Amino acid sequence: MDKYVEDSSLSTGHQINVDTRTFLYQESFESAVNNNYIVFGRMPMYGYDSFFQTYLNEVSNDKSIKNTNQMAQRGSEVFIVNIFTWCGLIGVILFMIFFFKVSHRAISKSNNKYMKALGLYVSCFWITDWIIHNMWGLTMDYIILFIIVGMIYTPRYMKMTDREFEIYFRRILK
Numbered sequence: 312m313d314k315y316v317e318d319s320s321l322s323t324g325h326q327i328n329v330d331t332r333t334f335l336y337q338e339s340f341e342s343a344v345n346n347n348y349i350v351f352g353r354m355p356m357y358g359y360d361s362f363f364q365t366y367l368n369e370v371s372n373d374k375s376i377k378n379t380n381q382m383a384q385r386g387s388e389v390f391i392v393n394i395f396t397w398c399g400l401i402g403v404i405l406f407m408i409f410f411f412k413v414s415h416r417a418i419s420k421s422n423n424k425y426m427k428a429l430g431l432y433v434s435c436f437w438i439t440d441w442i443i444h445n446m447w448g449l450t451m452d453y454i455i456l457f458i459i460v461g462m463i464y465t466p467r468y469m470k471m472t473d474r475e476f477e478i479y480f481r482r483i484l485k
Contacts, residue, residue: 332389332442339392343399352399359387359396390440410437417463423473429459 342359343349353359387393394402410433417430436456462468471479 335387335389335392339387339396343395348396348399350399350401352395352397352402354397359392388443390443394440406440407437410434413460413463417469421463421469423471423476425473425476426463426469426471429463433459433463 338361339359342361343353345360346353387396391403391406394406398405414430414434414437417426417433421427421430433456436452468476
């Protein structure tokens with residue numbers, strides 16, 4: 312890996328080991344401070360001020376996306392950056408509470424291991440939201456997530472034993 316890092320460079324001349332998503336967090340936070348929307352956020356329509364995206368548009372060969380006047384990046388590839396931009400700290404805290412409550416309910420109050428595993432999946436989903444998971448539209452990831460959330464809040468699934476859960480879903484699959 313060290314040899315790969317030494318030999319590889321990006322088009323901007325930076326080494327691959329410094330290519331992170333840190334600039335996305337930095338741009339969104341700086342935009343929030345500069346435009347005064349840290350607490351309540353900004354609408355998805357506006358997004359955050361992005362000089363990186365403007366640079367990509369300026370150097371792009373595709374004339375259809377070239378727009379040097381556009382500074383706002385409406386969506387980031389990192390879910391939590393989008394939530395912070397759109398809903399502010401209040402939105403981030405509410406999402407954190409939501410994921411915690413769903414995970415806690417499934418892990419601590421379920422009678423079967425399958426619902427506990429789904430609770431663990433929901434908590435891992437929240438962790439990966441800090442790294443990736445863009446939410447530019449309704450994706451299959453989020454459809455499945457909210458189906459799982461619905462299952463966790465259904466008392467019938469929470470009360471089932473492991474054997475009852477297995478029989479129930481085998482009947483559905485037949």
